[in-house]
Structure formats: C-alpha cells, structure tokens
Amino acid sequence: MFFQTAGIEVALWIPPLVAFVISFFTSMGGVSGAFLLLPFQMSFLGYTTPSVSATNQLFNIVAIPSGVYRYWREGRMVWPLTWVVVAGTLPGVFIGAFVRVSYLPNPKYFKLFAAAVLFYIGLKIVRDLAKKKPNNADKANSEDRFQEIVRRQRSKITDQELANSAFSTVKVTHFNLKRLGYTFYDENFDVSFLGVFTLSFIVGIVGGIYGIGGGSIIAPFFVTFFGLPVYTVAGAALMGTFVTSIAGVTFYQVLAPLYPNVAVAPDWLLGILFGIGGMAGMYLGARCQKFVPSKAIKSMLATIIIFTAAKYVAESFGY
Numbered sequence: 001m002f003f004q005t006a007g008i009e010v011a012l013w014i015p016p017l018v019a020f021v022i023s024f025f026t027s028m029g030g031v032s033g034a035f036l037l038l039p040f041q042m043s044f045l046g047y048t049t050p051s052v053s054a055t056n057q058l059f060n061i062v063a064i065p066s067g068v069y070r071y072w073r074e075g076r077m078v079w080p081l082t083w084v085v086v087a088g089t090l091p092g093v094f095i096g097a098f099v100r101v102s103y104l105p106n107p108k109y110f111k112l113f114a115a116a117v118l119f120y121i122g123l124k125i126v127r128d129l130a131k132k133k134p135n136n137a138d139k140a141n142s143e144d145r146f147q148e149i150v151r152r153q154r155s156k157i158t159d160q161e162l163a164n165s166a167f168s169t170v171k172v173t174h175f176n177l178k179r180l181g182y183t184f185y186d187e188n189f190d191v192s193f194l195g196v197f198t199l200s201f202i203v204g205i206v207g208g209i210y211g212i213g214g215g216s217i218i219a220p221f222f223v224t225f226f227g228l229p230v231y232t233v234a235g236a237a238l239m240g241t242f243v244t245s246i247a248g249v250t251f252y253q254v255l256a257p258l259y260p261n262v263a264v265a266p267d268w269l270l271g272i273l274f275g276i277g278g279m280a281g282m283y284l285g286a287r288c289q290k291f292v293p294s295k296a297i298k299s300m301l302a303t304i305i306i307f308t309a310a311k312y313v314a315e316s317f318g319y
Contacts, residue, residue, distance in 0.1 A: 034060055
C-alpha cells in the first residue's frame with residue numbers, strides 16, 4: 001500500500017506488527033516505543049521528511065492510553081509526578097517541533113542529533129547498572145521487595161487485588177512547589193519540584209525534535225538521575241508522552257501550511273496503523289511488567305538505545 005504523505009509503499013500488516021513487538025517490551029520501562037519506530041521508519045521504510053516526527057507522535061496518541069490504563073488499574077500511577085512532567089514537557093515540545101522543522105530537516109544531521117541523545121541516555125543507564133549496591137541494606141530495596149511479593153503471589157494476583165490491596169503500593173506523602181514525595185514498599189522517595197520541572201522542559205525540547213512527545217525519554221532520566229523505581233515512573237512517563245504528543249501533532253499540523261515544499265504534517269493512516277499495534281503491545285507490556293525484574297528492564301532499554309544510536313551514527317557518516 002502507498003502512503004502519500006510519507007511517500008513510501010509498505011504492506012498494510014507491517015506497521016501494526018512492528019509497533020506491537022516494540023511497544024510490548026519498551027512499555028515496561030515507561031517508553032512508548034516511538035524512539036525505535038523512528039529509525040524503523042527512516043532506515044527501513046525510507047520515510048525521512050520532518051513529518052516522520054509528527055507521525056511518530058500520532059502513534060503515541062493512539063497507542064499509549066491502553067498502557068496508562070493498566071498502570072492506573074494496578075495502582076502504580078504517581079499522579080503528581082505525571083502532572084509535573086506534563087507541565088514541563090508541554091512548552092518544550094513546541095520549541096522542539098519548531099527546531100526540527102526549521103533547523104534539522106536534513107536527515108543526516110537529524111540522525112546525528114538523535115544518536116547523541118540516545119548515547120547519553122544509554123550510557124547513563126549502563127553506568128548506573130554497573131554500580132555496586134551499598135552494603136547497607138535497604139538499598140536492595142523497594143523494587144526487589146515488590147518483585148519478591150509478585151513472585152510469591154503470582155498465581156493469586158487478580159486485577160481487583162492489585163488495585164485495592166497491598167499491591168496498590170504507591171502512596172503520595174507530600175506535593176508542593178518545592179518537593180514531591182511518595183512511598184513505595186516502605187521506601188521513601190523525595191524529589192525537587194523545580195528539578196523535575198526543569199528536566200522535563202529540557203527533555204520536552206529534545207522530544208519535540210526527536211518526535212517522541214518528550215515524556216518518553218523522561219523515564220530513563222528519572223531512574224538514573226533521581227533514583228526513582230522503574231515500577232513507579234513508567235505510568236507517569238507514558239501519560240506525559242501522551243499529552244505532549246497531542247500538542248506535538250497539533251503544532252506540526254499548524255506548521256504544515258508554512259512549509260509547502262516540505263512534508264510536515266503527519267501521515268495519518270500510517271500513524272494510526274502503528275498506533276493500533278502499539279495499543280495492544282503496551283497493554284500487554286504494562287500487564288506483564290510486574291513479573292520482570294527491574295534490572296532486566298533497564299538492561300533491555302540500555303541495549304536497545306545504544307544499538308539504535310550506533311546505527312544512526314553509521315548511517316549518518318555513510319550518507
């Protein structure tokens with residue numbers, strides 16, 4: 001089938017299948033999978049115009065609600081963190097979209113930019129995974145205790161129990177313009193409101209350029225910079241991506257008439273096909289996340305991110 005805006009021809013079943021596989025794994029880490037769909041579209045499908053970023057964000061809009069629903073259903077949505085992410089990334093994603101269209105339309109330079117961002121995130125995760133845990137105890141920790149309880153109760157867990165009993169483990173302790181705090185399996189987490197907001201704003205700019213909504217790459221930052229457990233940030237990161245992706249698609253659509261010689265608006269049919277596959281993948285990924293050790297999730301994210309970045313660099317210099 002030929003997709004006119006993208007200028008590519010591909011079988012109808014390929015976009016949803018690829019999105020399903022990617023989203024199943026990445027949604028466990030709070031990442032929608034758009035950052036991997038982008039190189040697939042650019043490298044394998046030959047879709048390299050600026051509108052690929054908008055199409056990626058359209059995928060987020062269609063796919064993400066199913067994953068957020070699962071995390072909410074299981075009581076692992078940190079809503080104050082979600083709203084700070086949205087407030088920070090939203091203005092950033094507008095700036096990023098403008099930069100992408102005005103200054104990075106050439107796929108060669110765009111791939112180098114994307115590779116730099118991905119390398120930084122991936123290597124930061126690797127460094128944190130390589131750190132030895134302190135001897136004091138508790139650092140083997142809320143994530144480990146959560147996994148142990150899940151392992152013990154695996155055969156007994158129901159959605160109702162997970163939402164309404166001891167498995168509903170995230171409890172917000174305080175939230176104001178200075179600090180945000182919550183508990184997760186008896187471990188306290190406290191972060192700076194301004195720090196989260198500033199980081200979200202910067203990530204929003206990067207995400208707007210990269211076409212992943214901003215919230216997607218916030219999850220690795222929360223895990224590595226703020227030390228928050230991956231089981232509690234995944235839902236907030238996905239929700240932030242969803243909201244900012246709506247803004248991103250809208251902005252690209254508005255910008256389109258100003259750049260008549262360049263494809264800027266999303267390819268709606270292609271984005272929806274990706275989104276349908278991603279919807280199923282995210283729902284199942286969010287449902288299965290509690291059974292996967294956090295170290296495995298982080299290792300998977302780091303491997304995929306670094307591999308993608310290396311591929312981008314190789315392709316850029318081979319242009």
